[in-house]
Amino acid sequence: MEQIGIYTVPVIVVFIVLFGAARKVNVFEGFCEGVKEGAGSLISVAPSLMGLIVGVTMLSASGFFDILTDALSPACEAVGFPCEVLPLGLMRPVTGSGSFAVLSDIFDKYGADSVIGRTASVMAGSTETTFYAIAVYYGSVGLKKTRHTIPAALLADMTGMVSAVLCVRFFG
Amino acid sequence: MLNIVWTVILVLSFLSAAVSGRMTELSASAVSGADKAVKLVVSMAGTMCFWSGVMKIAEKSRLTDIMSKAMYPVLKRLMPEHRDNARAMAAVSANITANILGLGNAATPLGITAMKEMKKSSPLKDAPDNGMVMFVVLNTASVQLIPSTIAALRQAAGSVQPYDILTYVWTASVLALLAGVIAAKLMSGRRPYSKTIRG
Structure with missing residues (x-):
């Protein structure tokens, strides 16, 4: 499992570059163009990221997460769910920037390589900003009803979160 | 939506700080949070830009097109209502590919195109048909x-x-995806507008 992890990044990068070269693409130019685009999109999310990081830092300093965790820890312990990642689970379906702010707060508190930090990373990586996506896509064609979209999407998110907890618990 | 979320976050911070007597920490955190945000954006920039660059190569060399084509048969089965709507299916598969490669900038416009194309052939006025629900679930x-x-x-x-x-991220994502797809299929099954809508 760990070996796959070590090889993945270099293999993907080299594969994509070689594939591009084989197709006669100017890979370096393409790379630079992408970097520019990446910088642009980082700058465009920076204000909302900043707002939410300030918000989440304040929320964390105010002791809200402790209150929340204390209140829900009996329920969490009963089902074996790490309570510390609960704020992430609540934030994730609503806002991307907000969940990244919470993730960063979790890393500051427990460490990125701790069990909690790793669980939170996998959780954030395997789920999406469900409500945001629903709002954007249905909004774009003027649909008000969503039928079974929300239950199905939330079930997917919950499955991702539970799988994240189990993966880190069993494989380290 | 963020408007409400942010306001709630700030009000909750104030209330919790008042309850737990941490007003000093709260007042310091507004400044330290802003400081942290700037540092974070700067230290994230390298990794974000690097992957954006690599994935741009994939896009330019049309690796995305190959992946989209490979996905076509699977997607057709997932949204049979739109299987003959070539423009919708092309946008759907390009959107999914962009998501897999993390091309966020490309994914959303493609997804909106896909929704618009599917809407054209959908008999429902203010509700999504099963294919559209499946598409949004695939995205979430x-x-x-x-x-x-x-x-x-x-x-x-x-x-x-x-x-x-x-x-682990791949494993958990695939399981989440499977759960979403199965749920969407099962929940659409017995409803009146679940029948194939084409022609």
Whole structure:
């Protein structure tokens, strides 16, 4: 499992570059163009990221997460769910920037390589900003009803979160 | 939506600080949070830009097109209502590919095109048909090859191996995707507008 992890990044990068070269693409130019685009999109999310990081830092300093965790820890312990990642689970379906702010707060508190930090990373990586996506896509064609979209999407998110907890618990 | 979320966050912070007597910490955190945000954006920039660059090569060399084509047969089965709507299916598969490669900028416009194309052939006025629901569920449970934002955040937080969670992320994402797809199929099954709508 760990070996796959070590090889993945270099293999993907080299594969994509070689594939591009084989197709006669100017890979370096393409790379630079992408970097520019990446910088642009980082700058465009920076204000909302900043707002939410300030918000989440304040929320964390105010002791809200402790209150929340204390209140829900009996329920969490009963089902074996790490309570510390609960704020992430609540934030994730609503806002991307907000969940990244919470993730960063979790890393500051427990460490990125701790069990909690790793669980939170996998959780954030395997789920999406469900409500945001629903709002954007249905909004774009003027649909008000969503039928079974929300239950199905939330079930997917919950499955991702539970799988994240189990993966880190069993494989380290 | 963020408008409400942000307001709630700030009000909750104030209330919790008042209850737990941490007003001093709260007042310091407004400044330290802003400071942290700037540092974080700067330290994330490298990783984010790097992956954006690599994935741009994939896009330029039309690796995305090959992946889209490979996905076509699967997607047709998932949304049979639109299987003969070539423009919708092309946009759907291009959107899913963009999501897998983490091309966020490309994914959303493609997704909107897909929705518009599907809407044209849908007999329902104010509700999505099963294919549209399936498409949105696929998007909300999307599998990403390199979760670059998370890797960037881990890197910024001093992780020794920011990418060592990759295999778990894939496993959990695929399971989430399967759960979403199965749920969407099962929940659409007995409703009146579940029948194939074409021609």
